[in-house]
Amino acid sequence: xxxxxxxxxxxxxxxxxxxxxxxxxxxxxxxxxxxxxxxxxxxxxxxxxxxxxxxxxxxxxxxxxxxxxxxxxxxxxxxxxxxxxxxxxxxxxxxxxxxxxxxxxxxxxxxxxxxxxxxxxxxxxxxxxxxxxxxxxxxxxxxxxxxxxxxxxxxxxxxxxxxxxxxxxxxxxxxxxxxxxxxxxxxxxxxxxxxxxxxxxxxxxxxxxxxxxxxxxxxxxxxxxxxxxxxxxxxxxxxxxxxxxxxxxxxxxxxxxxxxxxxxxxxxxxxxxxxxxxxxxxxxxxxxxxxxxxxxxxxxxxxxxxxxxxxxxxxxxxxxxxxxxxxxxxxxxxxxxxxxxxxxx
Amino acid sequence: xxxxxxxxxxxxxxxxxxxxxxxxxxxxxxxxxxxxxxxxxxxxxxxxxxxxxxxxxxxxxxxxxxxxxxxxxxxxxxxxxxxxxxxxxxxxxxxxxxxxxxxxxxxxxxxxxxxxxxxxxxxxxxxxxxxxxxxxxxxxxxxxxxxxxxxxxxxxxxxxxxxxxxxxxxxxxxxxxxxxxxxxxxxxxxxxxxxxxxxxxxxxxxxxxxxxxxxxxxxxxxxxxxxxxxxxxxxxxxxxxxxxxxxxxxxxxxxxxxxxxxxxxxxxxxxxxxxxxxxxxxxxxxxxxxxxxxxxxxxxxxxxxxxxxx
Numbered sequence: 001x002x003x004x005x006x007x008x009x010x011x012x013x014x015x016x017x018x019x020x021x022x023x024x025x026x027x028x029x030x031x032x033x034x035x036x037x038x039x040x041x042x043x044x045x046x047x048x049x050x051x052x053x054x055x056x057x058x059x060x061x062x063x064x065x066x067x068x069x070x071x072x073x074x075x076x077x078x079x080x081x082x083x084x085x086x087x088x089x090x091x092x093x094x095x096x097x098x099x100x101x102x103x104x105x106x107x108x109x110x111x112x113x114x115x116x117x118x119x120x121x122x123x124x125x126x127x128x129x130x131x132x133x134x135x136x137x138x139x140x141x142x143x144x145x146x147x148x149x150x151x152x153x154x155x156x157x158x159x160x161x162x163x164x165x166x167x168x169x170x171x172x173x174x175x176x177x178x179x180x181x182x183x184x185x186x187x188x189x190x191x192x193x194x195x196x197x198x199x200x201x202x203x204x205x206x207x208x209x210x211x212x213x214x215x216x217x218x219x220x221x222x223x224x225x226x227x228x229x230x231x232x233x234x235x236x237x238x239x240x241x242x243x244x245x246x247x248x249x250x251x252x253x254x255x256x257x258x259x260x261x262x263x264x265x266x267x268x269x270x271x272x273x274x275x276x277x278x279x280x281x282x283x284x285x286x287x288x289x290x291x292x293x294x295x296x297x298x299x300x301x302x303x304x305x306x307x308x309x310x311x312x313x314x315x316x317x318x319x320x321x322x323x324x325x326x327x328x329x330x331x332x333x334x335x336x337x338x339x340x341x342x343x344x345x
Numbered sequence: 346x347x348x349x350x351x352x353x354x355x356x357x358x359x360x361x362x363x364x365x366x367x368x369x370x371x372x373x374x375x376x377x378x379x380x381x382x383x384x385x386x387x388x389x390x391x392x393x394x395x396x397x398x399x400x401x402x403x404x405x406x407x408x409x410x411x412x413x414x415x416x417x418x419x420x421x422x423x424x425x426x427x428x429x430x431x432x433x434x435x436x437x438x439x440x441x442x443x444x445x446x447x448x449x450x451x452x453x454x455x456x457x458x459x460x461x462x463x464x465x466x467x468x469x470x471x472x473x474x475x476x477x478x479x480x481x482x483x484x485x486x487x488x489x490x491x492x493x494x495x496x497x498x499x500x501x502x503x504x505x506x507x508x509x510x511x512x513x514x515x516x517x518x519x520x521x522x523x524x525x526x527x528x529x530x531x532x533x534x535x536x537x538x539x540x541x542x543x544x545x546x547x548x549x550x551x552x553x554x555x556x557x558x559x560x561x562x563x564x565x566x567x568x569x570x571x572x573x574x575x576x577x578x579x580x581x582x583x584x585x586x587x588x589x590x591x592x593x594x595x596x597x598x599x600x601x602x603x604x605x606x607x608x609x610x611x612x613x614x615x616x617x618x619x620x621x622x623x624x625x626x627x628x629x630x631x632x633x634x635x636x637x638x639x640x641x642x643x644x645x646x647x648x649x650x651x652x653x654x655x
Contacts, residue, residue, distance in 0.1 A: 058509070110367075263588065
């Protein structure tokens, strides 16, 4: 394709003497790329929504083979249905009771990140579901990382089996490796949280209901292994948090790391909804994000400066395009100094 | 992170950066307290997940029959197979973001057409308020007024009709029946039935087929009879579906292909290029930038663009 730019412009972009790259002339198979119509591959089934989870017809909704109306008519509740959906099985009574216990604890966590995100979103008077979505999006690798926690547990439990180690030995290996790599051991509160009895009550409940299994035991071994190291260093003990206690209890119930995370996140979404209604009813928040609350003393960026006339742009502006690795390195170091540019993350 | 937070607090003279009042909950190092109840104690005292929802959204422990009705409703809300929310979860997961993004997409899919619980609640409340003000408290009469006004204004009457279950959503009539059996059916249930009857009387006269309620009509009426506000009911309906949408998203993650466009699969993928049918303006030359104003002026005057303007 002929360039629409002048040669000087081309040179500024691609460097002197360099031809702009226009892509390969032929495909791997030696054919010209198809420009227009893409024909369906012969012999393929037409598009359909395929699912191993559920289907519906005009008169029925069926999840994992069970008619959902029959399930509720029979008296199965939300926690039973969660087992059916995620694990394709009806849980034992004690398993249902344990999940019921956990979901109540997952409802809310005070003014936590999801609650704040939902409240802030609703202050723009968005739809309720948007505000709840904003709360859900606050879950990640640091806040409520139940999926990562599950992966960590599974990785080391698999190794324990392969390497023929018991849980205590494997917990010590995990702690040693994580500390060596300066990685956060998931499932433990930071040192600043020394007095939350909720996780210990979860352990106890799982034990009394008979659902505590290898994840429960492994979590306790990890906590012990960390504290052995910390004791030698004269540091305060660490305690399991709700990711460690709640996460291990969910994994013992047979939920995968992904399913565990999904159930926690969705259950918290109800709490986010309650926070949104509270926020909407509180009229005093209407000016919360106004100018008055963002005064110059809270600003720590580049000081005030005059806007240069646009005719002087070329004098004031500096090119950022890096053409060599050295250029890039200089640019990288410079950009890291600019707060909020994202280069120092 | 911890240090930065501390610095920020010190800078503000000891005040936390974000200090907000909340009527929902608080937490200390010892406990999380929801509407006055210690959450661990609530769970250990044998209350159910559904009791927790009452505490969360209404600040009260429900009667046994109310809890049972909510248990029934939430369990039936959870899964509805392929609906806009499930499709949103599946397609979002196709791009391989973190799982919560797919769940959020599914829940955010609920709006004015998909599960509009709040809209249904506000519609009912508006007419109840009018009834109280105008002292016209007969529900049959009120339903007649509503149907008159909505048909006249060509507005959709909330709570009726479902595009897939054309003979009525299979959950609808069992829900009405269950709320009557449990004694939780109240004014919202009754009003919904009166609206349905009023509309169907007219449709029969006009030789049209019967309309059936959808799960907003049956489910939302029952939730509001349990004391949930329009928004509270909307939360229950949309978030409950989040669980099953999460399962659909995980299935896509574990068993489906990222991008959903592979041409190597036996079955045509959702985003396979052959699925596309373009019906917009035909291919056209990009005008040189220097001729932009002349070209744009002509294009604007010709007016063909209006055909495509969305």
